[in-house]
Amino acid sequence: MAVLEISDLIAAWDPGTGARQPIAVADVTGRLRAAGDHRAARIVERMPATSGVLEPESVDRLLVRVHTELQRLAEELHMAERFVELLRPMLDAARSAGFRRLRVVDIGCGIGYVIRWLATTRVLGADVELLGVDQNPVLIAEASRLALDEGLPCGFACADAFALAEDATVYISSGVLHHFPVDELGDFFRAQDRPGTAGFIHYDIAATRLAPAGAWVFHRARMRELLGRHDGVNSARRAHGDRTLVTAAGQVGTMDIFLFAPIRHTNPFCAAMRPVVGIRPELSPALRRLLGRRARALHGTDDPVPSLRAAT
Amino acid sequence: MHAGQFDHVAVPVALAAVALVDAAFAGFRAATGRNARIEKRRYNLRAAVRGLAIGAASLAVVAAVLGIGLLGTHDAGHAYDALVQAGHRMLMVLMPFAAAVVVSLAGYWLLPMRESTFVILVGLGPFTLARPLVVLAAAALALHDSHRWLVWAGTLLASGGVLLVEPWVHRRWYHEPL
Numbered sequence: 001m002a003v004l005e006i007s008d009l010i011a012a013w014d015p016g017t018g019a020r021q022p023i024a025v026a027d028v029t030g031r032l033r034a035a036g037d038h039r040a041a042r043i044v045e046r047m048p049a050t051s052g053v054l055e056p057e058s059v060d061r062l063l064v065r066v067h068t069e070l071q072r073l074a075e076e077l078h079m080a081e082r083f084v085e086l087l088r089p090m091l092d093a094a095r096s097a098g099f100r101r102l103r104v105v106d107i108g109c110g111i112g113y114v115i116r117w118l119a120t121t122r123v124l125g126a127d128v129e130l131l132g133v134d135q136n137p138v139l140i141a142e143a144s145r146l147a148l149d150e151g152l153p154c155g156f157a158c159a160d161a162f163a164l165a166e167d168a169t170v171y172i173s174s175g176v177l178h179h180f181p182v183d184e185l186g187d188f189f190r191a192q193d194r195p196g197t198a199g200f201i202h203y204d205i206a207a208t209r210l211a212p213a214g215a216w217v218f219h220r221a222r223m224r225e226l227l228g229r230h231d232g233v234n235s236a237r238r239a240h241g242d243r244t245l246v247t248a249a250g251q252v253g254t255m256d257i258f259l260f261a262p263i264r265h266t267n268p269f270c271a272a273m274r275p276v277v278g279i280r281p282e283l284s285p286a287l288r289r290l291l292g293r294r295a296r297a298l299h300g301t302d303d304p305v306p307s308l309r310a311a312t
Numbered sequence: 313m314h315a316g317q318f319d320h321v322a323v324p325v326a327l328a329a330v331a332l333v334d335a336a337f338a339g340f341r342a343a344t345g346r347n348a349r350i351e352k353r354r355y356n357l358r359a360a361v362r363g364l365a366i367g368a369a370s371l372a373v374v375a376a377v378l379g380i381g382l383l384g385t386h387d388a389g390h391a392y393d394a395l396v397q398a399g400h401r402m403l404m405v406l407m408p409f410a411a412a413v414v415v416s417l418a419g420y421w422l423l424p425m426r427e428s429t430f431v432i433l434v435g436l437g438p439f440t441l442a443r444p445l446v447v448l449a450a451a452a453l454a455l456h457d458s459h460r461w462l463v464w465a466g467t468l469l470a471s472g473g474v475l476l477v478e479p480w481v482h483r484r485w486y487h488e489p490l
Binding site: 064065067068069071072076077078081082085111113116117120142146149150152214217218220221222223224262272 | 344345346347348349350351425426428429432433437438440441489
């Protein structure tokens with residue numbers, strides 16, 4: 001049975017025109033009940049609606065609140081620092097290989113926490129352009145507002161990351177992979193095989209046995225919105241196994257693919273989030289050199305992490 | 313069991329200190345998830361001060377009720393003894409929990425990134441959920457075998473006050489995101 005997240009169902013925009021599409025409560029609750037998720041259906045039924053259609057303004061405010069709470073979790077899990085650990089050496093490797101204009105694009109950035117944090121700290125260097133993209137215009141508007149408020153040198157766009165005028169040097173994402181069905185993961189990774197792209201770093205929830213229970217405790221303790229608590233647990237339930245991700249990313253063909261997981265942190269209590277990493281083979285030695293001892297945490301398909309699990 | 317002279321001072325001071333520190337953290341928690349800016353040290357500090365202020369006011373109410381109760385009773389010495397003994401029992405539950413929280417916080421701030429995450433996942437996250445239960449357990453132990461109304465009033469007021477700081481601060485100042 002499908003595991004659904006409410007936030008995926010309550011807002012939609014026409015991909016062509018960008019016009020907002022009305023969302024009927026009955027359609028959403030019907031899908032949730034069909035998936036056996038009656039609790040989620042009750043959460044949606046309590047949301048403000050007019051003539052059976054969800055009120056867009058209420059939905060928007062709710063999604064911003066949930067993403068603001070979600071940022072707190074990302075802060076506690078040091079998500080931005082985790083990206084820096086890999087981004088900095090990857091960009092240095094690209095610089096040394098002659099990449100001119102360096103660009104980091106955060107796919108599905110939400111309210112743009114990672115991009116704004118990178119802009120605040122300027123930890124990647126002044127020559128790195130930072131851009132967050134998301135399909136949700138409300139979240140992009142909030143990310144832009146927050147960046148403007150703090151005067152941050154970064155940008156946000158409501159767009160398809162792979163339809164931008166320029167390629168990213170490095171594509172990143174956090175908590176996006178589990179939104180793709182297994183059979184679409186390959187397309188997602190293949191789309192990043194671009195002339196101007198050095199590599200990618202995609203973090204998602206580690207699909208350990210403890211992940212759903214851990215997500216319940218963590219979201220119950222840290223989030224107030226019922227939608228956030230619900231979706232947080234279902235995210236962990238939807239997370240793809242390590243082997244599934246590495247295999248899907250391997251379809252790129254022109255990149256070396258790794259799972260980045262320090263061996264002594266692969267236990268389920270430490271491995272809350274971990275990334276799939278892709279890098280051009282010619283940059284791979286430089287990345288390893290720049291990572292130093294931490295390079296031992298890079299595991300390819302032929303050098304699996306002990307906890308690598310079969311496809312979900 | 314009779315409360316010694318040291319306990320007469322140490323127990324209420326320890327309880328007040330635990331309550332005030334907890335109130336500051338409650339204020340911080342009440343404000344979390346409501347401000348998505350990157351730089352928010354002043355915001356967090358202000359929230360902690362607000363929690364501290366509400367906690368101090370709650371503590372003042374408890375102290376006033378107990379003070380008036382003691383003044384109005386004919387055996388103030390025995391009543392105070394009973395309060396100290398109840399407070400002592402509360403501390404038997406609260407202090408180990410407080411110590412575990414302090415160790416976890418130190419771990420979160422001092423340890424490297426991944427170990428720090430470990431502390432959040434097995435310590436500070438579950439501790440937040442356990443906190444109301446710990447307060448209720450401390451109150452239940454304090455009230456165990458006690459028939460004095462002053463002990464009941466003090467325990468219930470203090471416990472209720474501790475548990476109300478976070479929702480109060482949240483509702484008063486942080487109901488909507490900034």
